[in-house]
Amino acid sequence: METLKKHLPISGPEGVAELNKIAVRFEEKIYTAATSQ
Template sequence: MDANWQPVQGSNPGAAVAVGDWRAQVHPETRSRIAGRILEALKKLIPVSEPFGLYELQKIAVRFEHKIYAAAINQSDYLRKISLKLLSMETKAQQAPGNAQLNPNQNNPQLRMT
């Protein structure tokens, strides 16, 4: 391959990007909303009370979204991976000891009706 090779500039330079790279079609607002959803899921898993803790969770959410965005092979793959991870996080949040719904008669056999 020639070291001086450069892509040919046609009459529509954005056309190659739009066809070849799905990332060019994802709006920054969409990515921001997705990072916000990740943040909400993280807050359910890791409750924080101080502004610094919330800032750290925001950074984690943005990095996580970016990692999936960079690794996805297309927009469908990106959305599928995000959805699966959010579902997994919500399931973990519901199973966390502090969020468990305890039936009053569940652990006390003396209170059970027979």
């Protein structure tokens, strides 16, 4: 989450919510890739 904040200059609550969505999607992709090996 902190890494995303550094790379994407988004501020405010809507920005944080958007980053959270991106982080969740990213984690789901990694989990899916890891479990489907």
